[in-house]
Amino acid sequence: MGSAERLVSMALRSARPETLKSDSRQLDVTCRSGTLVAVTDGKMPLRAKVATSVSKTAAALSRAAGRGDGSVIGGWIGLKIDPELLTHLASGRAIALVSGTNGKTTTTRLAAAALGVLGPVATNSFGANMPTGHTSALAKAGATPFAVLEVDEHYLARVIDETNPRVVALLNLSRDQLDRAKEVAMMAQMWRTALAGHPDVSVVANADDPMVVWAAQGSSHITWFSAGQRWLDDSFVCPESGHPIERANGDWWCTGCPLRRPQAQWRVEDEGVVDPRGDWHLVKLQLPGTVNIGNAATALAVAAEFGVRPIEALPRLSTVASIAGRYAQVDRDGRNIRLLLAKNPASWLEAFDMAEQAPTLLSINARDPDGFDTSWLYDVDFSPLHNRPVLITGDRAFDLAVRLEVNGIPFRHVLSFEEAIRSVPMGRLEVIANYTAFQDIRAELDRVN
Template sequence: MPLRAKVASSVSRTAAALSRAAGRGDGSVIGGWIGLKIDPELLTHLAAGRSVALISGTNGKTTTTKLTVAALESAGRVATNAFGANMPTGHTSALAKAGSTPYAVLEVDEHYLARVLEETRPRVVALLNLSRDQLDRAKEVAMMAQMWRTALAAHPGVQIVANADDPMVTWAALGSPSVTWFSAGQRWHDDSWVCPECGGAIQRAGGDWRCTTCPLRRPRPHWVVEEDGVVDPTGAWHQVKLQLPGTVNIGNAATALAVAAQFGVRPADAVMRLSTVTSVAGRYAQVERDGRLIRLLLAKNPASWLEAFDMAEAAPTLLSINARDPDGLDTSWLFDVDFAPLYGRRVLITGDRAYDLAVRLQVNGIPFEHVTSFPDALAAVPPGRLEVIANYTAFQDIRAELDRVN
């Protein structure tokens, strides 16, 4: 690297380490921010010489990135933004910290995909899904699909791994000459009823979909989730044994296998490593406190709440909602979530915007109890399992509370 980049990289690592030592965070943002101030091209310099994969989408980025890293590590050391800092500052900090590695797998915020594509020149880009998110500041879904399509068309040499079950992702990826399709399912349909190509209606039948007025339709996938395993492009079935809950994570595993295959990793070798992933930045973690087995699930938008309900067991369930800057300030999206899966469970609510959640549950006809804090929730439920579903900052608040207790 040029001398300026070397200095910037060293200062980035030092700043991140000081942040961690001072208890001000993991340093995954501040280190990159300072490094880029010294050398605005630092991310490009750090990515040079590595085979890079980018993972982007509205939901599942962090988990799929972690699974992809596990799969790819059979081929060599992998740099990654393990703490979920998925903008260029986080990517810069992660690569600076990792030092020299043959591979890098980076989770990328969907808004930043075009920029990170340009700066890292990846070998592979995985596109998971597109749905509504943070209504007060996120782009409308079709606009995001158009941004992706334009960005990918400008990089025809990149191998795309894309979700054939999502019409928005499919349309965005079709501008690229080289696409590997995977089928991970799409439980949330409410953002893809209208064809992004012509404005016609999307018609679904089973797992298939097509536009009723133009040729756009679901591509034939090369990788397919089948029962508790994944079928690869040769037709071989590989059983996937995960320690992560929910059928959605089988789909994330299929994506990880498809990405790793682009680097020459055989599915039979990669699939064994996926079971080593037990928690993802605290998500899915299980903690025992005072006879209660607490599981933490992150849900940030309607699509992810739908998946969280699928993962949660029929046990007392605590829901926590905040509306701070990282969450998005608009909580009207709660009315896009169907809370019917909670019928019959004991439901507790908390968080800065618990009253917004209370109104939504009342509309759904679901009884609930309001508690003012996480310790109050623990005191209110008997020993046994407690499922916790929370959005970004509420999730972090509860993790911090558990750390204090520990």
């Protein structure tokens, strides 16, 4: 125990030096209270067991120290001790992976809720979507028969290799964090190669996105869903032939090769979902927007791969109210504040679709998790914000100011979230923010979930 504590302490010190300085007393107490617990899976090698328990302890310490959800640090330490820890933790579970540029956190949450019909489900519901987050999630959950894991699109190949999933769901591919993300065609190629190496994996893929279809089409077991594609600018050129892609009435096809939209077995219709038998199911969600009905359709298609029927899953989908603060509503000083996360052009369009005609605060940062490049602001048409009071804030408010001016949208610059609240009348305040700006505002609202 003593050596494990030292290891955690060393790892925390190297990872987050400021943590120990300010919170050393609290960490000590937590250590002595003895959170190192035996893991449940007796088949794991000793190294994996130690790694798992240390990982869980570190996560608890991180939470106790007020440093976050603890969903990354634990896995980081566990993988340092046992690099194959994720494989050990995945072994024996039926796993679904969910990846794509947008909607993966929400779809993962909905799919985990749907699979709950069958039994306990491990999931990385805080959006920590790299192998460290997967390791933490599985370690924390103990021996569950099922897991649904959100996977950052860059890591999909590695996580498929390490977790041997039953199902991989591919949602969409569009531009995101362009200063460091792989360009869209390269990402599609990586997915295609990864899936070609795992022909036994069932793929659940979006028929409306040409890049996704091309990435998935080599698999032998594919279920296609139709969740729409709001953002078209990254798939005008066929990834197979380089010829233009034509679109009409929801269909698409390459003008130079056989690549075209496959028939979807699951699709959104009105306020519901049509299943592969042709039965229509009303989808009642607490989450706003038609985009989330598409996410629900995807979750139902994933659950069906495990034998869960829509009629069993649907009541569970309707229990999901917010996900790590996304869509959360908070009442503060007479204002009903609703939080919408928008990380890239496609998700901004979705947020505008969800936001009511009410005063709206936009907040933009360009810190490491957001990407340092703000040029995507010009890929978003802000004109849906006409005719409502618009407030702007965040590290990169000036970029936003210039953008809105070009868009002809009046705005007011505020220096803090408090000032934003004071500046709007009683009633709804819609907040649309990119990743770290969203986390900043969520922190002001006591880390609302």
